[in-house]
Amino acid sequence: MPRPLGITSLRILGAIRDGVAYGLEIVTSTGMPSGTVYPTLGRLKKGGLVRSRWEDQRAAEREGRPRRRYYELTPDGAEALRDGVRRMSAVAADLAPGHGGPRG
Amino acid sequence: MLVRALLALAGLLTPAARRQEWREEWAAELDALEAARASGTKGLPTRLGFVAGAFPHALWMRTEGWTMDSVLHDVRYAGRLLRRAPGFTAVAALTLALGIGANASIFSLVNGLVLRAPAGVEAPERMVQVARSYESDPRWDNFSWPALQLIGREARTLSGVAGYQGGAFAVGRGIDTERVFGEYVTGSYFDVAGVRPHVGRLIQPGDDVEPGGHPVVVLSHGLWTRRYGGDPELVGRTIPIGNQPYEVIGVTPPGFSGVESIGTPPQLWIPTMQHPGFGGQLVFEEWGASWIDVVGRLAEGVSFEEAEASMELVSARLREAAAVHEDILVLIAPGVGLDPEEAVEARQLSTILLLIVGVVLLVTCTNVANLSLARATGRRSEVAVRMALGAGRSRMIRQLVTESALLAALATLAAVPIVLAAGSVLPAVFPYTLSVSVHADTRVYAFLGATGVLAGLLFGLAPAWAVSRRDAIVALREGSATGGRTRTRLRDVLVVSQLGLSLGLVAGAALLGRSVLNARTAEPGFEPVGLSATAIDLFSTGRYDAEGGAAFLAALHAEASEAPGVRSATLANQMPIAGGHSRASVRPAGRDDLGFEAEYVVVGPDYFETLGIPIVRGRALRGFDDEPERVVVVNEALASMFWPGQTAVGQEVERGGERWRVVGVAGDVQMRSLRARPNPAVYYPAQHAYSPWMILHVSGEGGRSVDADMLRGVVAGLDPALPVTGVTDLHSALTASMGETRTIGWLVALFAGLAMVLAVVGLYGLVSYGAAERVREIGIRIALGARPESLVRLILARGIAIAILGVGVGFAVSLGLGSALRGLLFGVGQNDPTTLVGASVVMLSVAALAAWIPARRASRVDAAVSLRDE
Incomplete structure (x- = not known):
């Protein structure tokens, strides 16, 4: 991991966390513009945090639509997401009003 | 798609x-x-x-x-190349800047007019415009005072309803008097529009309660700074408005200029209760009146659709209360600025303008692509060497695209001053008065940037692709000058499209030009030459009742008819083309099924004679005291609508529960617009239809317009205090009514000229280049005894072939552009063959000349020299 992940990447990883997803699902569930989601997916894929696989051609044909490209987390990605969530919660706790907010 | x-x-x-x-x-x-x-x-x-x-x-x-280093390297390298060819860089960047700048300028106009709500209005998307219509006669009209009150009470889905009505006000005293456009507004107006005071306070409901009891005024920021030096102490002091002291209570924030986008922007606001109509006239009580514009704001949590549905109930209440017009409807439209009718027109006009500048952008892009291709020819060996040294094709394309991007960026920067200048130039040449400002905001800059990128893609990709093809390497190896078949073909295509696009523009300009010329000689149904008109407003003085007013008008008619240089004079409540238009329901007597809102024209004596409107059958209307019965004259359009195939004279029409006998049929008049079909009209004698707003029409002797000062003198002779605002020359008004067509005509002509020059230069370059490539062949032919004429023909043939193809493309472009311009044309068809052929002939002649010059030069090649050079 060269650099800690930003919020955008974490939200995308989070959207993929519970299974597999294709681009539009990530766009709608995160509410981020498609111009952010797809390049970020590309970057995450290149960094080995997500992997993609093409849907089975026959399965798609049965539903009469082009085959989709699904994204899923790699073990590294899952780890990076957990790490990022920890980091973000720490930041959030620091920012909460009243000396770092509730602790324990 | x-x-x-x-x-x-x-x-x-x-x-x-x-x-x-x-x-x-x-x-x-x-x-x-x-x-x-x-x-x-x-x-x-x-x-x-x-x-x-x-x-x-x-x-x-x-x-x-890509690494940052390689990108920077490309940019630096591209910069060096562009610097090394300053001529190419300047021409290409300026050409593109014109195309990009023209697009962004027109967009800034569209943005100000159509996309942006009037400035200073809070959450304009939550506002609605309210209008009166009829099931049988859809329209978009304003309301009477009682109707406004009813809507305010009954429209539960609106949190507030406000009325406003424009008017001219005389501000100041003596020679310091200035006529300022302002608005009477209800106490809710500023609250509904969500405007907060810049200084002091604004008009509130408490300021609009008692007739004549609230002499307070709110000034616009512009009027306050211009006339009063922005003095904050002015608030609380009084200024004279129309001979009455008004207390200045506040100033609106800069930028706010009412809730309309078109029309003279208001500079002051006065409570409606100050309207002179409260001095005893009927306007405020009469349900049937139509004078106040209404806007509202959607209540919290109410959607536009819900509000729209709730208007059915409001319509029903209005029908009950007014007990007239069974089919009256209250309509709302979302937003403020343009009413739906204006919005449709503005959108059409915007589409046409954007289409035209879009074509201009295409022309400039093809032109620059062509220039780049020509230049690339000179760079073949450079490209070939770099590719031979191991630069991949994609790397080469990247380098070339970087160059295009840099050029596009330069052009976009150069377009900024064009856009800024357009902000002040466009509103001045635009055929409507705009109350919104056309300045460049973020949206305009975003559009500018996007256009720049698009232009870069358009002109950059093709040359990059063509230059870096494999045959470049072949070219290097063979050292021949003929390595670019693809390039040449691409250049042919580019020049053909350039010629086609510019022919389209030339034909469009010609169509618009012919429309303007046609309008000059059009027959509007009346004689505009020598006809002048001036509005007489007896109402705002508050000194005339119906009897006194009628006596004044009769005296005015008599005086004006006798004045020197006057052939004939009359009075009417509306003038053709120029204004005062009003319509009223009328139906054939006893026919409940057939009703129509016809032009409602109240006329004094000598009306048809003064305006030169022919009486086709029956007789004209007589003087003020000579029509004891209720009689009317109708126009041919109404006669054929109500009594097809019958004699109209002797029939009766019904209006307002009264019967009027038709005594004559007049020719049709283009009452509102030259382009529209004449509306059915009914002419009522002033004796039975008094109106305090009349227009004095005067026809000069021998077709010469009478002197405006003389007219003012006639009015002042009868009542020195009666304001005479302006004298309209009907002939100029008729010409001015084609303002849109003329403005767009000039614009298209300008762009067409530009495009044609670019296209012709492109063709010239292409033929020169073709000739240069064949120098050797030509040398051989000459050596073998070919005559110069045959060589000229040889080279010319290619140029002409391209020009003919261009004309073919141009036909298609013209047809498309013609149908877009349809609404602006007058007296000429959108696909007028004469215009198309004429434009093609002009185009072909210029193109032939552009091809002939290089062909002639090539034919004079010295055979010995050309062969030795090889």
Whole structure:
């Protein structure tokens, strides 16, 4: 991991966390513009945090639509997401009003 | 369609090796979006917004392997190359800047007029315009005072309803008096519009209660700074308005100029209760009156659709209360600025203008692409050497695209001053008075940037692709000058499209020009030459009752008819083309099924004679005291509508519960616009239809307009205090009514000229280049005894062939542009063959000349020299 992940990447990883997803699902569930989601997916894929696989051609044909490209987390990605969530919660706790907010 | 095209365009940006995979993914995503939309899923992005993301995605893939160093290297290298060819750089950047600047300028106009709500209005998307219409006669009209009150009470879905009505006010005293356009507004107006005071306070409901009891005024920021030096102490002091002291209570924030986008912007606001109508006239009580514009604001949590549905109830209440017009409707339209009728026109005009500048952008891009291609020819060996040294094709394309991008960036910067200048020039030449400002905001700059990128793509990609083809290497190896067949073909295509596009513009300009000329000689149904008119407003003085007013008008008619240089004079409540238009319901007596809102024209003596309107059958209307019975004259359009195939004279019409006997039929008059069909009209004698607002029409002797000062003198002789605002020359007004056509005509002519020069230069360059490539062949032919004429023909033939192809493309462009311009044309068809052929002939002649010059030069090649050079 060269650099800690930003919020955008974490939200995308989070959207993929519970299974597999294709681009539009990530766009709608995160509410981020498609111009952010797809390049970020590309970057995450290149960094080995997500992997993609093409849907089975026959399965798609049965539903009469082009085959989709699904994204899923790699073990590294899952780890990076957990790490990022920890980091973000720490930041959030620091920012909460009243000396770092509730602790324990 | 657009979405697919955008996707295909974005696909071109991806690296070829991964393009297939990219396309497949986006096809599936788009399909998924369509499916989700069809199933009604919430929270989906718009198609366009979604596909816009394909561009960053494609760019990301393309630039994935790039390092900052290599990008900087490319930019530096491109910069060096452009500096080394300052002539090319300047011409290309300026040409592009014109195309980009023209687009962004027109967009700034469209933005100010159509896309942006009037400035200073809070949450304009929550505002609505309220209008009166009829089931049998759809329209968009304003209300009477009682109707406004009723809507305020009954429209529960609106949190507030406000009325306003424009008027001219005399501000100041003596020679310091200035006529200022302002508005009477209800106490709710500023609250509904969400305007907060810049200084002091604004008009509130408490300021609009008692007739004549609230002499207070709110000034616009502009009037306050211009006339009063922005003095904050002015608040609380009084200023004279129309001979009455008004207390200045506040100033609106800068930028606020009412809730309308078209028309003279108001500079002061006065409570409606100060309207002179409260001095005893009927206007405020009469349900049937129509004078106050109404806007409202949607209540918290109410959607526009809910409010729209609730208007049915309001309509029903209005019908009960007014007990007239069984089919009256209260309509609302979202937003403020343009009413629906204006919005349709503004959108059409915007589309036409954007289409025209779009064509101009295409022409400039093809021109620069052509220049770049020509220049690339000179760079073949450079490219070939770099490719031979191991630069990949994609690396070469990247280098060339960087150059194009740099050029596009330069051009976009150079376009900024054009856009800024347009902010002050466009409103001045625009055929309507704009109350909104046309300045460049973020949206305009975003459009400018996007146009720059698009232009860069348009003119940059093709040359890059052509130059870096494999045959460049072959060219190097063979050392021959003929390595660019693709390039030459591409240049042919570019010149053909340039010629075609500019022919389209030339034909468009010619159509508009002919329309303006036609309008000059048009027959509007009346004689405009020598006809002047001036509005007489007895109402705002508050000193005339119906009897006194009628006596004054009779005296005015007598005086004006006797004045020197006057052939004939009359009075009427509206003048053709120029204004005062009003309509009223009328039906044939005893026919409940057939009613129509015809032009409502109240006329004094000598009306038809003064305006030169022919009486086709029966007689004209007589003087003020000579029509004891209720009689009317109708026009031919109404006669044929009400009594087809019968004699109209002797029939009766019904209006307002009274019967009027038709004594004559007059010729049709273009009452509102030259382009529209004449409306059915009924002419009522002033004796039975008194109106305090009349227009004095005077026809001069021998077709000469009478002196405006003389007219003012006549009015002042009878009542020195009666304001005479302006004298309209009907002939000029008629010409001015074609203002849109003329403005756009000039604009198109300007762009057509520009495009034609560019296209012809392109053709000239192409033929010269073709000749240069064949120098050796020509040398041989000459050595073998070919005559110069045959050589000229040889080279010319290619140029002419291209020009003819261009004319073919131009026909298609002209047909498209012609149908877009349809609404602006007058007396000439959109596909007028004469115009098309004429424009083609002009185009072909110029093109032939442009091809002949280089052909002639080539034929004089010295055979010995050309062969020795090889």
